[in-house]
Amino acid sequence: MNELSDILLFGLPALALAGLGYLGVRARRGRGTTPDRTAPRAEPEVPPQDVVTPSTTAPSTTAEPAPEAPATDQPPAEPAPPTLERPEPAAGRMVRLRGRLARSGSPIGVRLLSVLSRDHLSEDDWDEIEETLLLADVGAGPSADLVDRLREQVRVLGVRDVDSVRGLLREQLLELVDPSVDRSLATAPVTLEDGTSHPAVVLVVGVNGTGKTTTVGKFARVLVADGRSVVLGAADTFRAAAADQLQTWGARVGVPTVRSDRDGADPAAVAFDAVHQGLEDGADVVLVDTAGRLQNKAGLMDELGKITRVLSRKTPLSEVLLVLDATTGQNGMNQARVFAEVAGVTGIVLTKLDGTAKGGIVVAVQRELGVPVKLVGLGEGPDDLAPFEPEAFVDGLLEG
Template sequence: MTDLSALLPFAIAVIVLLVVAGSIIGLVRGRRSKVRYPGTRDANDLAPAQGGPAGEDSGAPVALAEAPGSLAEPAEAPAEIHDDVVVEAVPTETPAPVAGRLQRLRERLVKSNNVFGKGLLALLASDSIDDAVWDEVEETLLLADIGTEPSLELVDTLKDRVKVMGSRKPDEVRAMLREELIKLVDPTLERSLSIDRKAGKPAVVLVVGVNGVGKTTTVGKLARVLVAEDKDVILGAADTFRAAAAEQLATWGARVGVPTVKSDVDGADPASVAFEAVKAGIEQEADVVMVDTAGRLQNKVGLMDELGKVKRVIEKQAEVDEVLLVLDATTGQNGLNQARVFSEVVDITGIVLTKLDGTAKGGIVVAIQKQLGVPVKLVGLGEGPDDLAPFDVEGFVDAILSEG
């Protein structure tokens, strides 16, 4: 009889070999089952480099992006590259129509400028209007930042009309004041934006201003206005000095499907980025190219000269149709000094007045236009993405004189 105890080690060795062999076979089969055909990849993989077929690595992979607002949606096509300049876009939102914005303008101005309008109406409806009352009217106008010359002009006109009118019923006073304020704000100025293609090239809008007035945000909001009017827009991130300015602008554009031309090089020449943006606009037959510029103090000669260079470089390819100066309405008369200097460096064609809903100094509209002969074309009404609207003279005055 065979000694079973002598065969036990041999049996254990055979079993171990069989287990190991089975594991190896399973591993090989598993690997074979996971081989992917060329052109497929998981969501966490790197996309193939631009210019080469799927599966090849040319040394410059592009990370697979997720569409904003949805983790499950695939990204758009990889960004188009112009040397060191990148064009990005992912459409996700539909901006609010312009008509609704104008209504919000009136509602918000009623809240912020109501003290000014009510004060004037109360003074002019007084039983007795003597020199002291007229001094108060003038002071009210000055506090609203209308400016000395326009205030004196309006007071003189009101004096004459009150004498002729005789009675001072509230409705009559309101109608008189409305007429004179509309004249003062000047409805004859051209406030429409030049945003139509000319000679086969896109309209070019250059946006300028000092630090902290919200230029990049304004460009993003204006892009939404233009998209709401069915315009094809390209943004140029020529603010190459402020950290994350280009990414901020690209994010604004991506929300409404507007591509942004920006440099991947820190501190790149802003004129070069502006040039590439206009070039891309021409090649892609866009309607409008908007160029965001770095904020600069009006007393810094070097920075102001650079702004002039940006404009000249753009004009080598296309005419600059609009130069919009962004001003903070809460700065009052200081905004006039900014506007004056910028207008000497680049011909300002229009003013964008931000934070108009947060101040009772709406008279800055009058002061700027009187001194520069440049119209306020757009007004910022709040922090929301669609809180930018074309300036409407009658809506502005009606909001001032509204009883709320």
């Protein structure tokens, strides 16, 4: 009985305490997972939608789309064609060269006149005259001939005043340049034996860097100014920019350009296509630009020879113009000899003649090649190419 009393006395309180501890542990474990019934429920995320602005808010600044134009059966308007340039007439352009040569201080005009005006001309003076001519790129042979003729005229006439000396020197220089030479350009259509009319075919040759392609473009402007219809042939297929450059020149005056779609194409084939196009169009002139490579003389000969043979199947060549840079002086003579031997040159085009104070290259190249200078470059403008006029050229040299 005593044992039962002890159990009741001490055991029941212990069990009660153990039960309370168990309930506390349950309460602590469930506190993190039991939802809080008093907290507001989170709204589910809804993707944004177009919201209609109520009338009480500020008006929107977004402009309403303009109403569509009513559909019509009219086709869209074509863009206006580009305005073509009108080249200035070629006549009288050499007047500009005369002024530029005078401003350049030509040694022929300044030094020769001063020496020849001296009271007494010694051997040293005549040596100075010859040296001046050589420095002006007149060449050894023409310089010696000019000195000999001046010696004789001065001894016979005894001229010393500036005006008389200027007239004497002008006469002798004109004789060297030779105004009697035919400098006309064969650009009229050709009538063959069968009675058919073909365009004049002008082949333009020269070393790259002399301004050859630019000269072809400027020459096209000269022909257009004279009322000729022209077709350009971009047969310089080894220089990527040559065809683009030539086409740009032609487009400015409404002249078509025949070219290949790929670099390195057969130049003879492009030249042939250009002549064929000229025949179909009834053009007056076909200008053919060619490559200018002198690294291999045999290769150049083969290439130009092939172009000449292929073109001759359609029509004979009217002109073969050699483009030379006047500022290279005597260094350009070697180039001239090679092309004259290979291509059968009929005329010279001297570019950049306004950029040299020498000018004697005109005499040298004519004497060396036996062909006349027909065109000269007067500057960088599109119409700065002119038919060569010996009188205006010599006057420009003497006014330096």
